[in-house]
Amino acid sequence: MIPRRHFFSSAALAAGAAALASATRPARAAAAEPADNTHDASASPEPTASSSPFRPVITPNGITAEWKLVDGVKVFHLVAEEFEHEITPGLKVKCWGYNGRTPGPTIEAVEGDRVRFYVTNKLTEPTSVHWHGVRVPNGMDGVSGLTQKEIPPGETYKYEYTLRQHGTHMYHSHFDEMTQGALGMMGLFIIHPRQALEPVDRDFALLLSEWRVDPGAARPNPSEMTDFNIFTINSKAFPGTAPLVVKRGDRVRLRIGNLGAMDHHPVHLHGHDFTVVEADGAPIPPAARWSGNTVLVPVGSSRAVEFIASEPGDWALHCHMSHHTMNQMGHEAPNLLGIKSRAFDQKMRRLVPGYMTMGDTGMGDMAEMEMKNPRNSVPMLGAPGPFSYIDMGGMFTILKVREGDIASQTDPGWYTHPAGTVASRASTEELQRDLGRVPQ
Ligand SMILES: [Cu+2]
Numbered sequence: 392m393i394p395r396r397h398f399f400s401s402a403a404l405a406a407g408a409a410a411l412a413s414a415t416r417p418a419r420a421a422a423a424e425p426a427d428n429t430h431d432a433s434a435s436p437e438p439t440a441s442s443s444p445f446r447p448v449i450t451p452n453g454i455t456a457e458w459k460l461v462d463g464v465k466v467f468h469l470v471a472e473e474f475e476h477e478i479t480p481g482l483k484v485k486c487w488g489y490n491g492r493t494p495g496p497t498i499e500a501v502e503g504d505r506v507r508f509y510v511t512n513k514l515t516e517p518t519s520v521h522w523h524g525v526r527v528p529n530g531m532d533g534v535s536g537l538t539q540k541e542i543p544p545g546e547t548y549k550y551e552y553t554l555r556q557h558g559t560h561m562y563h564s565h566f567d568e569m570t571q572g573a574l575g576m577m578g579l580f581i582i583h584p585r586q587a588l589e590p591v592d593r594d595f596a597l598l599l600s601e602w603r604v605d606p607g608a609a610r611p612n613p614s615e616m617t618d619f620n621i622f623t624i625n626s627k628a629f630p631g632t633a634p635l636v637v638k639r640g641d642r643v644r645l646r647i648g649n650l651g652a653m654d655h656h657p658v659h660l661h662g663h664d665f666t667v668v669e670a671d672g673a674p675i676p677p678a679a680r681w682s683g684n685t686v687l688v689p690v691g692s693s694r695a696v697e698f699i700a701s702e703p704g705d706w707a708l709h710c711h712m713s714h715h716t717m718n719q720m721g722h723e724a725p726n727l728l729g730i731k732s733r734a735f736d737q738k739m740r741r742l743v744p745g746y747m748t749m750g751d752t753g754m755g756d757m758a759e760m761e762m763k764n765p766r767n768s769v770p771m772l773g774a775p776g777p778f779s780y781i782d783m784g785g786m787f788t789i790l791k792v793r794e795g796d797i798a799s800q801t802d803p804g805w806y807t808h809p810a811g812t813v814a815s816r817a818s819t820e821e822l823q824r825d826l827g828r829v830p831q
């Protein structure tokens with residue numbers, strides 16, 4: 392039997408790598424460069440009394456919402472609509488979101504700002520927007536039926552209030568939340584403090600979510616209650632997720648929100664320890680902060696962590712639930728681990744040419760086999776990496792820490808390891824010297 396790792400062709404591998412690069416680069420550029428007029432206080436003739444300069448957040452694979460100042464009020468326009476969204480190369484689905492994207496544009500403002508949101512409903516059903524975690528007058532809270540009439544299709548409603556806090560917050564639909572949330576109607580709402588408390592060099596905004604997309608389906612299934620098969624950061628599954636690019640020594644903040652339906656996510660960072668500085672947008676007093684490298688982000692919550700990016704390299708940043716770092720897969724498959732499949736495969740091939748038992752030695756090889764996937768579906772794992780296939784998917788991205796001047800979020804490519812710093816095959820001499828034998 393031909394070893395599985397020989398099943399994929401180098402041509403297919405190269406094509407995959409090219410697709411990966413072209414699919415993620417434009418989004419990175421967008422993430423790195425929010426609209427010029429958005430944050431330049433000097434461009435505003437009458438900045439609100441409380442406006443202050445701040446370092447804008449970077450929303451990987453996303454953008455920052457544009458606004459304009461009208462008589463001292465920051466005016467935003469959100470359009471609820473349907474559009475086609477690429478979750479990762481090879482998987483496009485019709486989503487609902489804001490301004491043609493999911494998550495919707497990241498809203499950024501400053502504590503004390505007066506903000507006005509026009510929300511235009513271009514969906515086929517009513518909607519409303521809830522400003523999750525933001526202190527607003529009751530009638531601005533966006534809970535359809537309870538605090539406002541729902542926004543009918545074709546109409547535009549207005550929300551207006553003054554921001555009385557700072558921190559990492561979110562916004563999402565509060566009408567038919569099950570459907571509208573499952574289709575992507577959510578975004579991040581970052582309120583900067585009036586006075587920068589602890590400025591950071593890179594401030595990343597990440598929104599976690601989960602989806603049920605059956606292979607070949609054109610739309611996510613909003614009725615799914617438990618068995619989600621796509622897990623995303625800013626509505627992208629690896630390898631569609633843009634890396635987080637930082638300079639060695641940068642102070643980095645990760646703001647992580649979770650508006651998935653059911654699952655909490657322990658987000659784990661490799662190579663560094665961080666300090667948890669904020670929960671649900673509320674700053675944690677310094678004496679109460681804790682350090683670690685995994686932070687649990689429950690449904691409906693946000694956490695912010697900070698760390699110094701002291702270690703150069705390509706460091707994984709991912710949910711540590713192993714089924715959340717996979718792409719589409721069914722959980723109903725029989726357990727074939729350890730079975731002797733060779734004789735069985737030979738018999739089966741008489742009936743089904745090309746038949747091969749999968750999963751008998753583990754699942755890691757399956758991703759790189761380049762087997763044909765059903766139309767509009769993605770393999771359950773990964774993408775080509777610098778050494779071999781990366782058998783991760785879903786809620787997985789890469790923190791790229793580099794020396795030198797890192798001005799943008801342009802992907803610097805794979806890390807070049809100093810000689811002697813990569814795990815590699817042990818030599819016979821080393822084994823004899825240290826173990827006294829060569830393990831067989
Ligand atoms: Cu998870």
